[in-house]
Amino acid sequence: MRVKDIMTPDPVTIEPEAPLAVALKLMRERQVRHLPVVDTEGRLVGILTDRDLRQASFARLRALREADQDLQVQSVMTWALVVIHPTATIAHAAGVMFERRVGSLPVVEGGRLVGIVTERDLLRAVMEEHPELEPGPEAVLW
Secondary structure, three states: OOOHHHEEOOOOEOOOOOOOOHHHHHHHHHHOEEEEEEEOOOEEEEEEHHHHHHHHOOOHHHHHHHHHHHHHHHHEEOOOOOOOOOOEEEEEEEEEHHHHOOOOEEEOOOEHHHEEEEHHHHHHHHHHHHHOOOOOOOOOOO
16 A cells, blocks of 8 residues: 555645744634645745644743744744655555654655645554454543
8 A cells, every 4th residue: 555545635734934923823713733844936845743832932932932933833833844646556655654753744746735644644544454453442532
């Protein structure tokens, strides 16, 4: 199975200059934890993740606000990207995510963002390939 088979095509994106509040609202409304950041020409330049938001120190954000600078996506996003090609195997994608400790991989082809694959996508693929792994009645929600 390939990344293209399980990825979310044409994911919702945001620009680096967008207000952080807009990004937070978008992430909440779309129920996503990973938001690819693209420039005005649609090139992938980074990603904003829930981890980025948790790691952004209140002191840093307060300093930006006190300096009368808009809190923008680019102030907290991840610039160093780990990406994958749509024809990569899902095993390769899982290995990259594990080794790099990331929860998603933007899928890039020909220099353009074509999708995103997340941990959830990988788990769903495994469950579909191995229905015997489906949680049974002994799985208890607390």
